[in-house]
Amino acid sequence: MALTRPVTLNGTPLSYVDFGGPGAPLLALHGHFGRARGWAALAAALAPGHRLLALEQRAHGRAEPVADVRPDAYLADAAGFLDHLGLGPLPVLGHSMGGAVAYRLAARRPDLVTRLVVLDAPARNEPPVLDPRPWPRRAATLAELHRLLAERVGPVTGYFLENAVEHPDGWGLLFDADTLLRSQWALLGDWWPDWLGSACPALLLHGEESTVLPTAQAEEMAARRPHTELLSFPGLGHWLHDEEPAGVARAVGAFLTGRHGLTGRSGLAGRSG
Incomplete structure (x- = not known):
């Protein structure tokens, strides 16, 4: 049974959803405009082998209003969350902004991350942003x-x-529209050093119709970072885990258990770097 629990990180009251079960813990980080409970389908698909813990990040959901939505604040929350629960090292998964938090966490706190799953998060984040x-x-x-x-x-x-x-x-x-607009603008820029700054195995999932992560950049990210597999899904966009939850869950499950030969939505093999 999924339980929502409160947690205070760096002086900010937040919460997380513990989807429960006997499996090995997995941290999931949603993107801008997301919610912790949005990982419910993935949590069910990965159970009972994995116990998914989803942090509801600052400025999202029912979190109290905050002024600081810089990328480093999100990073500090994720690290503080794992330190608070004493769960690391473990696999970390993130979508979009949450994916950037995940790969920055792997670079800055390698003691906390064993495997990295990034859903459509670029190493260089370009405008435009989504204006709500x-x-x-x-x-x-x-x-x-x-x-x-x-x-x-x-x-x-x-x-x-x-x-x-x-x-x-x-x-x-x-969510507060002005706050999330500021948060998106703060994430723009070059994060290549953080993407390249970790050595753990990584899976980069990419929707080929994404307007956030161009295919050329996704291929470059996989080529430049060792131990990285790129799996591209034809016909899917930035929110690929909502568009094709079963296919994404199969890919994530295979990666977490060390299986190979991942395939995309149309049966095309993922590209490896």
């Missing part, structure tokens, strides 16, 4: 919020609707 300020603030029903949000973000609406809650004046999203 024009998104609907309130809607009369959840269905109406879904419809209005779909007009903005398209078919990946479910990822963002993990933030949907009912307020006294209607349905809305939990």
Whole structure:
């Protein structure tokens, strides 16, 4: 049974979801606009061999408002979380911004990370960013919020609707638009030293239709970092774990257990670097 537990990291009250089970622990880090509970499908697919622990990161979900959304603040939270629970070293998985936190954690705290799984997170993060300020603030029903949000973000609406809650004046999203806009801008730039700064085995999962991680950069990331396998999924975009959860879960499970011959959504072999 999944349990949400409070945790205070670096003076900031946060929370995490412990999906439970007898398996080896695995840390999962969501991306911008994500939620810890968004890893539920992956946690179920990896059980009982793995016990997934998902940190709800600062400025996300029901976390209290914070001013500091620099990449180093997210990194300190992830390291502090593992130190707090005394769980390292263990595999760490992250999507997008969470993927950057994961590979920076592996570089800065190699004592905490045994294997690295990165979902569509670039080593060099370029604009544009996703501006949520024009998104609907309130809607009369959840269905109406879904419809209005779909007009903005398209078919990946479910990822963002993990933030949907009912307020006294209607349905809305939990995150603060201005804060997450600042957080995205803070992540822009060159993170190649951190991507190349660890030596543990790594799996880079990439959606070939992604607008965040270009295929050419994904291939360069795998080629330049030793012990890295690139698995590209044709037809999928940046939110590949929401678009093809079963395929992503199979790839992650195979990597965590040391199996090889990973295949993408259309049966194409992942590229190795």
